[in-house]
Amino acid sequence: MIRISAAIMHHPRRAHRIPSLLRACAPLEPAVVPDPEPDGRPSPLRTAKRAWAAIDDGATHHLVLQDDVRLAPGFAAQLRDAIAGRPAHGVSSFCLWHTPHNSYLVRRAAVAGAAYAPLSPYEWTPTQAFVLPVEHARALADYLAGIPDEVQDDDEMVVIFCRERGIPVVTTVPHLMDHGHAESLVEGHSDGLRATVFTPDRRWPVDHPSADLELPPGTCTVALQDSVCSIRLMHGDPVEHEFGWYWYDACPLAGVDPEEVLDAAAPHLSGLPARAVPAMTEVWAACYLLGVDVARSAPSSAGPGPLMPAAVESWIDQGLTRRDHRELRGDCVRLALEAVRQGMGERRFADAT
Structure with missing residues (x-):
């Protein structure tokens, strides 16, 4: 007891x-x-x-x-x-x-x-x-x-x-x-x-x-800070340091082709105002990589859990600059949720083939 x-x-x-x-x-x-x-x-x-x-x-x-x-x-x-x-x-x-x-x-x-x-x-x-x-x-x-x-x-x-x-x-x-x-x-x-x-x-x-x-810890974690996505090593990088590796350059550490991430984002970013594209690309990258990680680590999961929206929204609230949060928050949340779903689904499909 x-x-x-x-x-x-x-x-x-x-x-x-x-x-x-x-x-x-x-x-x-x-x-x-x-x-x-x-x-x-x-x-x-x-x-x-x-x-x-x-x-x-x-x-x-x-x-x-x-x-x-x-x-x-x-x-x-x-x-x-x-x-x-x-x-x-x-x-x-x-x-x-x-x-x-x-x-x-x-x-x-x-x-x-x-x-x-x-x-x-x-x-x-x-x-x-x-x-x-x-x-x-x-x-x-x-x-x-x-x-x-x-x-x-x-x-x-x-x-x-x-x-x-x-x-x-x-x-x-x-x-x-x-x-x-x-x-x-x-x-x-x-x-x-x-x-x-x-x-x-x-x-x-x-x-x-x-x-x-x-879930077992992986080798990398993904960060979203000041509207920039980065990747950090779970082992080897001092926890206290403030800088991660830029996601595009570090994607191979996570076993992902960065062009895969951008190709998946393209239909969702086309037609957006030029002002919104940089921040929303970073949001897409962070959440797509999160989806890929979950699909790889928990392959039996039937899909995103019920807390996925809360987890993603807190990431957006924490990770955007004040200006981006004020101007883009709603659009970023919608894009982020779709990125997680695509990261989970597309990685499963790719691994199965």
């Missing part, structure tokens, strides 16, 4: 959020773990050390939440179901929509109709709402206790801990929470704090046709 212990990492500046967050966690009863130095330099790690040690007796799994999250309705029951499906894993309920690898892996799982997305063992682990089996949670608390608070970021330490101990980590698709604030207390963490796929009106995993499907 799953028994979940819970703790909330809390900063006094957010005291007004605690009552509603506790109600949203019910019937879980999280311990509220305050920052021991609230006037010191911001350090999630400082509070995370104590939150991971605040484990209830008799628990099988321990959840640590941050105090700036917005939980989906029925969070506790959905989380229990998610843990029951992966009881030996680390389970996250959230992933930022612009992370270099993990956000792509979430979108990939959403398009395939999967209820879990495997997360990268090299990119920081989303720790806004993270669960571990208690034996790992205790070990993590001991591990974090030996790291100076000045290191600051708990998520970068958690991924190292899980990788070194061989703990697989997944996130729920859709996520069970979104970020509740536009800004973070930590400098440099204040932009784009949104979930990759958050659909609070859709319960996990009832609406998923392939709830047990878990």
